[in-house]
Amino acid sequence: MRLTQTLLCAATVLALAACSKPEPAAAPEAVTPEASAPAATPAPEAGGMSMAKVTLKPTEGNKVAGELSFMSMEGGVHVTGSLTGLSPGEHGLHIHEKGDCSAPDGASAGGHFNPDGVEHGQITAEVHHAGDSNNITADADGNATVNQMLSSNVDIGKGDKYDIVGKGVIVHAKADDYKTQPTGDAGGRLACGVIEAAPAM
Template identity: 55%
Template sequence: MRLIHTSLFVAVAALGLSACNKQPENAADTVAPATPAEATAATTPAEAPPPMTGPTAAAGATAVAELAPTQGNETKGSVSFKLVDGRVHVTGQVSGLKPGSEHGFHIHEKGDCSAPDGASAGGHFNPGTQDHGSVASDPHHGGDMPNITANAEGVATIDAPVSTNVNIGKGDDFDIIGRGLIVHADADDYKTQPTGNAGARLACAVIKAP
């Protein structure tokens, strides 16, 4: 009789162990371990969007130029360029001029003031290959700007428009960054080609991003 009871106990224990080790038949009940790629994706933060470039980035751009006298002259000044109503505008002051005198004031093609007379700045900035003229009418160079006039102390205050086809900071052929800036000895007549008969160069600067 004791042998029968022992056999029954062994059989029941075997059935219970078999039931515990049985895998669930429904695949949904089984959670597979994450792969290395899934684990990396879960712990890596999303990348930030790239910074905006192109015209939108240049919309609020500004530029500056520090005019230094050419050899034998005393003309100098600080000038800023910025966008006003979508158009490049120039402001600043130039000193060391003859009282009441009028002077041509242009952006030139090269940002190079190494020559004693400023000739290294090249000719007028003219990316649109237009004739020289007044910025208030067509045609005119991209670097054409209104004359500046000195007051009784020989200081000219600048607040004027620049050609509509130039920009600040877009990096194309019409960008004024890296160009030259010249104050001439005489007034620009807005008609004589290619420089308006504005004479020698009193001061030169390189236009730069601030």
């Protein structure tokens, strides 16, 4: 009797074991490679250059020379510097369209820098060339100190059509009358130089 019960019990356990489906093993978690940290984004480069300079050398038969520095500031570009070898009195000072002083008379610098194709005039006038500026004044010894704002629509190093880097600078024999087209009747070209970018301070 006891043997029969034992056999029945064993048979029941085996039957149950055969009927029950083993639970599927849990699928191993997919190993996701750790996303690599994004590369550090370099700081954006500084905006356009804020300073430039020009060394002016005399054209053939003249002795005018000097250096000017240009700096971007609120309201436009400020120019400072000094010139020597001028006749006493007022002289036109303009930015010209080409940075080329190869011609003996400076003619290779082309006309006034005028990206908008407008008429010449004083920089306080509503219409004027981007390259127009106020006259400079030489003392009795022929020296002139330059300290003034340029046309409000020029900039330094932005690469747009108003950028003065790479343009020419001309010092003229006479004063600009601010009205005669297209040059202000400023006379011959006494000195020429090419504007170059300079490191910001």
